[in-house]
Amino acid sequence: MKNLCIGFIGAGNMASSLINGLLSQGMEPGLILASDIDSSKTEHLRRENGIRIASNQELVNAADIIVLAVKPQVLGELCQEIDLCSPSQLVVSVAAGIPLARLESWLGSDTAIVRCMPNTPALIGKGMSGLIANANTSESQKALASDLMAAVGITVWVETEQAIDAVTAVSGSGPAYYFLFIEAMQEAAEAMGLPADTARILCMQTAIGACELANSSGDSVSELRRKVTSPGGTTEQAILQFESGGLRELVRKALRAACDRSKQLAQS
Ligand SMILES: NC(=O)c1ccc[n+]([C@@H]2O[C@H](COP(=O)([O-])OP(=O)(O)OC[C@H]3O[C@@H](n4cnc5c(N)ncnc54)[C@H](OP(=O)(O)O)[C@@H]3O)[C@@H](O)[C@H]2O)c1
Structure with a gap:
């Protein structure tokens, strides 16, 4: 330039x-x-x-x-x-x-x-x-x-x-999905008795650390997830809840809805 x-x-x-x-x-x-x-x-x-x-x-x-x-x-x-x-x-x-x-x-x-x-x-x-x-x-x-x-x-x-x-559906709107997830984690942390500022820093630093690790690691995100999910451990219990609650299908539907809306807006 x-x-x-x-x-x-x-x-x-x-x-x-x-x-x-x-x-x-x-x-x-x-x-x-x-x-x-x-x-x-x-x-x-x-x-x-x-x-x-x-x-x-x-x-x-x-x-x-x-x-x-x-x-x-x-x-x-x-x-x-x-x-x-x-x-x-x-x-x-x-x-x-x-x-x-x-x-x-x-x-x-x-x-x-x-x-x-x-x-x-x-x-x-x-x-x-x-x-x-x-x-x-x-x-x-x-x-x-x-x-x-x-x-x-x-x-x-x-x-x-x-x-x-x-x-648009993935990266354009994507920051809001991560904000929502952090918000939900903060609410859950507070519901377990942690003070709001402690809940905020725990969730925020975990999000930053996880993304930076995923970005710099040679492992796929699935592999990284498997590595922190020990059989019989605590993470496994949470992951089971996410999977049986249909998290993946929900994410698919959410992104599809954003993509469809982007198409509609482009036509209007
Ligand atoms: N911000 C983001 O992160 C983001 C992300 C993705 C895409 N975008 C896109 O980026 C574009 C700009 O977004 P933004 O957040 O920067 O908006 P913004 O802060 O509102 O800036 C747009 C500026 O353009 C001025 N403007 C309006 N009509 C004008 C004209 N005829 N001639 C010259 N200036 C005029 C506005 O003045 P007034 O305020 O007085 O109207 C305002 O100062 C949008 O189309 C948005 O879709 C933004």
Whole structure:
């Protein structure tokens, strides 16, 4: 992305995280532009990070990569109000639920567009993003989009928009599933008499430790689970309850429901 100008339309949570990620990787602040209808947000970014601020159209006139980082419900109006100025410009949309075909209908069918589905841990640089490109996007533009989203975490490319619905159900909504599980464990810990702050730290550190161990270990998660589940031991009793209570089927149904909803929203 060396020497390319990146413009963010919408200077909210996702844009701020991406800008911070890019700056921490050494990107020149003068090559980053931001626009927002709320000028206090762009002004804050300018003061904190030294990036440049612009109107939406000024940004589009100057940027090589235009990141659409507004809420999905205002994206249509925004796209229709801006005029791209060169066929070499790349548009990256992080808006949830807006398919490539709709973006093309708003921005022009010859526009290079990458659609991303990030998740909220991007706010702390631990995001997981699924990406899909339209047919106008070159391999080098895809590499630029990967580099951009890698500023806030890990990226994977998928080939179809159906796969983006699955990504939405798994990693997009996924943080909430883990929060729910931690919440349920905290409630159970408190019900066994532990003080709330003790329950919180036990559950939180266990989640962090388990995920980091699973991520760094050569063993599969099933193998790691087997290793802590001694026959006749305490873990086995809990696992038996989860399995006989239908946890796996419940997870399958939950993710299916999220995926179906993502499809419905994309069509509406
Ligand atoms: N936050 C996440 O972790 C996350 C995860 C996955 C996907 N996303 C996607 O990322 C996008 C941005 O989310 P966010 O959480 O960063 O939203 P956000 O904090 O609300 O930021 C969006 C910003 O865009 C501004 N805006 C609205 N209309 C505009 C226009 N026409 N021109 C310029 N700026 C305009 C908004 O101003 P007002 O507030 O005054 O309207 C707001 O400051 C969304 O499409 C969302 O689906 C976010």
